[in-house]
Amino acid sequence: MDQDAVRLLVKVTQEGDFSQLLKLFQSCGPSACQLVHLGRSGDSLLHHAARHGRLDFLHFLIGDVGMELEVCNLDYKRPLHEAASMGHTACVSYLLRRGARVDCLKKADWTPLMMACTRRNLDLIQELIQHSADPLLKNKDGWNAFHIACREGDPGVVRYLLTAAPDVWRTESKTRRTPLHTAAMHGCEEVVQILLERCGYTPDAKDSCGVTPFMDAARNGHVSVARLLLAKHQASPTAADTLGAQTVHHVAVTGQEEALHFLVRELNVDVNQRATGMQLTALHYAAKEGHVSTIKTLLDLGANIHAQDKKRRTALHMASIGQHADAVRTLLQLGLDDSQDASGITARQHAKKPHIMHLFD
Incomplete structure (x- = not known):
């Protein structure tokens, strides 16, 4: 198949022109079914369909054309990563029902659940957890899904993850940063409140540089979070780093x-x-x-x-x-x-x- 035809297939997939996709597949014949790695990123049509939330395209490409569900691009992303990272719950549900591996890893060891936690989308996260996604898995930096959820600051997501995996807060990154550090740094006051109420963090726990959550809050201008750590966590305003x-x-x-x-x-x-x-x-x-x-x-x-x-x-x-x-x-x-x-x-x-x-x- 020539490059112009490939580019047109990608374009109609991104734009959601399903009738045009069908025509292109009919005109291209069997060669269209062999398309896997397209362009510099190595994305397949499944990646594009999942990224843009094209559920009808996924049905066609997987169910009718028979494209490989676990196809990877050059960053080892699967279509499930793409759908999760963009918050497309219906596409995630379909891919999981078709047998997509729920804890597949992309480059830097990110799971679909981690990528879903970058979105304030509780339904999506629940869907992955209900299909046995493991929130305790860590990426190459030592972050798990809970770290990421605490950074984004959605209280509903944080509460749900604590209910689904009560020990998920007992984690540190490779630089010994806890989810409490992360929430304080990003000024997520309501999440900090939840963590102080439901988790057993040690006051003034230090990362590998000796930085405490109170330091993180203050140096990023989140004075209300710093006040909360003082009042509810006995933080020290004079603790020193390394x-x-x-x-x-x-x-x-x-x-x-x-x-x-x-x-x-x-x-x-x-x-x-x-x-x-x-x-x-x-x-x-x-x-x-x-x-x-x-x-x-x-x-x-x-x-x-x-x-x-x-x-x-x-x-x-x-x-x-x-x-x-x-x-x-x-x-x-x-x-x-x-x-x-x-x-x-x-x-x-x-x-x-x-x-x-x-x-x-």
Whole structure:
């Protein structure tokens, strides 16, 4: 079959023109039945039909033409992956009734259930579970379907998975992140509430970098979730990660100023608290990232503009190292003088770009 005919078959499948598909199969003859891997992705017509929710096409291609149900594309996706990832419940049901493997794996070890959990579609997830999909299976990153559901934040899906598999929450990714980390990071407050009520997570459980769910919530600006973790989970606002950085430092890195006010004004966290490793303050972190507004907020909250880290570097050094002209200009205007660090290097010397170096003139 020539490429023009193949492209036309794909086009009518995507667009859902079933009568045209029948005509093309009649005109192409037996060669149309041999079509498997089409285009760069290696998708078959079944992949296209499943992705676009064309149930009548699936009936025809599988039931009448006899195309292989478990055909894989170049990412090892089956038609069931495609239907699940796009939320087409009727297509998923049909493929399962025809005998599709419910826990087939695509590249990176994703199952159809994992892909279904990227959609807020409880009926679809129930259909897969009722056909014995295993929510405890993990992908290459160590995530199971529950991690993904907690990221998406649908309370109904989370409750259902906890009912269907009560131990599904007892899981960590390869970087030791729990579903509670995931829900907190993405600001899924109602899901966090469910997890705190129904699951036995240890307060301030740390991932492989030492990050807690409270840190995740605060550094992503989800102050209401951080409050919930404080009230219901005894989270510590001063827990430190593996580098000795506390939540106030993480929040300075991401420039979340509401969270800074929350930590310093409401929780009385020391704005000049140093990370135990390099003795960096929140001001150092904000300057290195070039967050001018955050620098000003920290100073308003009582940050010491002259604070030095373990190498005697000030925030001005950090802004120069990060090559952030606006931050350098701001710190100079606020009265911070250039100085040598412990190695005898000035902030100006850290600047690599001429327009930043000129700011020191």
